[in-house]
Amino acid sequence: MSELHYMSAVEQARLIRTRQVSAVELVQAHLDRIEQVNPGVNAIVTLTAESALERAKEADTSVPRGPLHGLPIAHKDLVDTAGIRTTYGSLQFADHVPESDDLIVTRLRAAGAITVGKTNTPEFGTGSHTVNEVFGATRNPYDRSRSAGGSSGGAAAALASGMVPLADGSDMGGSLRNPASFCNVVGLRPTPGRVPDIADRAAWFTLATLGPMARTVDDLVLMFQVISGFHPGSPYAITEPFAPDPELSVQGLRVAYSPDLGGLPVDPATAAVTATAPRVFESLGAHVEQVDLDLSDAEDAFRVYRAWSYAMNFSGLRDPGPNIAWNVEQGRRVTGDDLARAEQLRTGLYQRMAAFFDTYDVLIAPVSQVPPFPVEQPYVTEVDGDPMPDYLAWMRSAYWVSVLHAPAASVPAGFTESGLPVGVQIVGRPFADATVLRFARAFEQVTGYGTRRPAL
Structure with missing residues (x-):
């Protein structure tokens, strides 16, 4: 049981259910792992060890509450957690303690999950590099001189390091997919409405969504079934519950491969890894075709919607960071x-x-256009020789997909010659989340890249 913290969530749940391991043992194993490796990674920024152990003791003496009974979990520091500090990565909220849980936290707790802490994020999730003035930067477990991505970088780094088996995240322009790619884990941007969110403003805004992260697709599905499902507080929540595809094979199915989504620059190291994915699907019996795809109309659409949302949500914020301020200014011009x-x-x-x-x-297609970059670098300034005009531009491969209202997963696809993780992005038609995860699982099972652990 020395590697209990790296067992899959599915296996951990089975051990709890069959009483081969107690919830206290499981939670303590992860708290020990956090104590061991978090100082060098900075993924968990608020630890709730005492309350987690109390809840674990209760779990050991109670009837199982749900499929996540006794499993430790960490929540992104953007979602409200009752009685637990939630800073949003902002100095203005450094001591903020919400009085109630967000819906996603309520559902996870109702399913038996035990909160062990909050995961780091840039200020209000702004940017695909996890750093803020409250907690500093989260470092990539595979190379701590590199970024863990963002904005769910703390979640991805915690998963990769064995600190938790499951973590939640959110995604407007790639914030579930980019850190999953950078940290060799699995992240799903669901079809908007699949994981409902109760918003007190802009309830109809569909560019951002909550979603699950895990080390394996089966673990992600376990969590996804808990957090998805209709809620009347969201006007576009999908009514039917998510159900995984019972078919496992992708033989005979049709795969379109785009190395650049229509002319985007891609770092050669990333491109080399992503280019191996078509051959994997061909070996699984799928029909693969390289396509000339032009998603460039998504550029203007994404930037307008994003800017408008920032002006609406953050215009009244005192002393915002430079990324927030820039986005608000862009929004005021819309x-x-x-x-x-x-x-x-x-x-x-x-x-x-x-x-x-x-x-x-x-x-x-590629998830990100570059491999993990130096952690001291605020953002990527050029990709394969092409200068990036601002801190957003290097993530077009992710945020162009966000505009499509489509489910998209990042799955480990291999490593660069220097040992940095790279993910492949699998995109499906809107509402076909199960199909995306079917392909993700098939790819994962035959490649096994996600089983390679960082040397911490």
């Missing part, structure tokens, strides 16, 4: 004509991709 253009571009993309997915079951 006009009605801009929103109309963005809506038309997004509608056109949706209809074209609907036709695309009549031909193909999934699209595979």
Whole structure:
């Protein structure tokens, strides 16, 4: 049991259910692991060891509450947790303690999960590099001189390090997928509405979504079934519950491969790893075709919607960080004509991709355009010789997909020659989350890249 912290969540749940391991033993094993490795990684920023052990004792003497009974979990420091400090990565909220849980936390706790802490995130989740003025930077477990990605970088690094078996995250422009790619774990951006969120403003905003992260696809599915499902507090929540695809094989299914999503620059080290994915799916019996795909209309649509949302949500914030301030300023310039253009571009993309997915079951492409970059670097300034105009531009391969209203998973796809993780992005038609995870599991099972652990 010395490697209990690296067992899958599915196996940990089985051990708890059959009473081969107690919840106290399981939680303590993860708390020990956090004590051992978190100082060098900085993934868990608020630890709840005492309350976690109390809940574990209760779990050992109670009837199992759900599929996650006794399993430790960490929540992104953007979601509210009753009685637990939630800073949003902002100095203004450094001592903030919410009075109630967000819906995703409520569902996880109801399923028996035990909160051991909060995971690091950039200020209000702004950016794909996890660093803030409250807690500093989260470091990549595979190379602590490198970024863990973001904005769910703390979650991804905690999973990769064996601190927790499951973690929640959120994604507007890649924040579930990019850190999963950087840290060799699995992250799913679900179809918006699959994991409902109760918003007190902009309840109809579909560019951002909550989602699950784990070390394996089966673990992710275990968590996904808990956090998904209808809630009347969200006006676009999907009514039918998520159910995994009972079929495991991808033989005979159709895969479109785009190495650059229509001309995006991709670092050669990332491109070399991603280029191996088509051969894997071919070996599994899928029909793979490289496609010329142009998603460039997503650029304007994403930036307009994102800017508008920042102006609405953060205009009243005192002394925001530079990324927040820049986004708010961009949002204040958005006009009605801009929103109309963005809506038309997004509608056109949706209809074209609907036709695309009549031909193909999934699209595979790079998650991120670069491998993990130096942790001291605020953001990527150039990709394969192309200068990036701002801190957003290097993540186009993720945020263009966000505009499609489609499910997208990042699955470990291999390592660069210097040992840095790279993920492959699997995108499906809207509402076909189960199909995406079917392909992700098939890829994971035959490659086994996700079983390679960091040398911590």
